[in-house]
Amino acid sequence: MSLTFTLASRNLFHDRLRFIATLIGIVFSVVLVMVQMGLYLGFGHMVTTMIDHTSADIWVVPKGAKSFEDPSLLDLKLRDRVAGVQGVASANPLVIGFSDWRLDSGEVTPVFIVGVDPHDGGLQPWNVVDGDVRALSQGPTVAVDHSYFDRLGVKGVGGTAEIRGRRVKVVAVTDGIRSFTTTPYVFVDVKNARTYTGTPPDRASDLLVRLKPDADRGKTIEAIKAQVGDAGVLSTAEFRKRSHDFWLFGTGAGAALFAGALLGAIVGTVIVAQTLYSSTKDHLSEFATLRAMGSSNSYIYNVIIYQALLNALIGFSFAAAIGAVVVRMTAKSALPIVITPWLVAALLALTVVMCVISAIGAIFRIVRIDPATVFMR
Known part of the structure; x- marks a missing residue:
């Protein structure tokens, strides 16, 4: 095995220019698929x-x-019915919707309340880096993300603007x-x-229900359903899946991204296949020499497979490093690239x-080589 590996590595690194060209093809393909996914x-x-x-x-x-951002409304009377169900610890209304944000400059931009x-x-807001979320209950105050400072015309805590003609302050x-x-x-x-x-005042967007620690989850959900009529009753996991499926598949946005990822995989596979095949084909004379010397087919196959695995591991290492840089660069963008373990x-596995x-x-190309060709050079 060590002799096979040594021959494969020497054969691979002998022509450095060809080796670099092969790596570039692999790295490009893997990064393309990685970014799309x-x-x-x-x-x-x-x-x-x-x-x-x-x-x-x-x-x-x-x-x-269909999702968290759905503008439909519930009758707030349902809150008391749900809160009275055995096993329910609390039922709190959630109010969301679009509104207009007017900057001090007079420019207006839409926001989601x-x-x-x-x-x-x-x-409530998470990843708070400045100010106090509890101050939201103290009058016309808001919490915003710093990535939208330019869009909202504020510079941090203390910034002001108007929402529907009412003055608000960033806290x-x-x-x-x-x-x-x-x-x-x-957030308000x-x-x-x-x-x-x-x-x-008698409507809400959703009700956030928390159960008591000792509550029978199944029975409590059925009891809630009996109290809310035709309103939907979903676990957090179910609502997450519904929202996820709606935006990714119901709107076509996710389908476009998935199609891009699939296309990237196909293009990547073709590029890698063509690159490695061309690289191996350039060494046909060496493999013909091995066959003329009496090397078995299995030995030659192992050499080629080891070369492919070396290319895969080295190329993937560079691609993974580039991917880590891309993730860091897009972390604060409107659509960050997420690469999970x-x-x-x-x-x-795909690269290999x-x-x-x-x-x-x-x-398949090499097994058709006539060993006698080495003596005809």
Whole structure:
């Protein structure tokens, strides 16, 4: 095995220019697939970010609601019914909706209002880097993400603007709470959210329900369903999946990203196959010499496979390093690229498979070599 590996590595590194060209092809292909899949995962993560940061066990949502951003409303009377169900610890209303943000310069930009109770812990701003979230309950105050400072015309805590003609002040700043629709999230007290979104006092967007520790989850959910009529009753995991599927598959946005990732994989496979096949083909005379010297077919096959594996591992290492840089560079962008450990493992396996398949293609070419050709040179 060591002799086979030594021959494979020497054969691979002998022509450094050809080796570099092969690596470039592999690295380009892997990075292409990695970026496309990273965009797909990043989008999938962003569409459920609000649900992921909510401590609710159960969501009561309007009939047919597809996602967190759905503008439909519930009758607030349902809150008392749900709160009275055995096993329910709390049922708090959530008020969300679009509104207009007027900068001090007079420019107007749309924002997405998220009305929260800063004391109940159901949903509130996270990754707070400046200010105090509890101050949201103290009058017309807001919390915004620093990535939207330019868009909102503020520079931090103390900044001011108007929402629907009402003066507001920034009292908390977060880091990393971005909307996939590019419309800034603006956190406010749930009471002020009604004013800013025009939501009637007897309506709410959703109910965030938390269960008691000893509650029978299944029975409690059935009891809640019996109290809310045609409203939807979903666990956080179910609502997350519904929202995820709606934005990724129902709107076509996710399908486009997935198609891009699939196309990247196909193009990457073709590039790697062509590159490795050409590299192996350039060494036909060497393999013909080995056959003329009496080397077995299995020995030659192993040499080619080892060359492919070396190419795969070295090329993937460079691609992974580039991917890490790309992730860091896009971390603060509107659509960050997300590369998870399982994606890295899957791409490593894909790279190895691509290289081995390419090597097998070259093997079919080599087995047809007549050893006598080495004496005809």
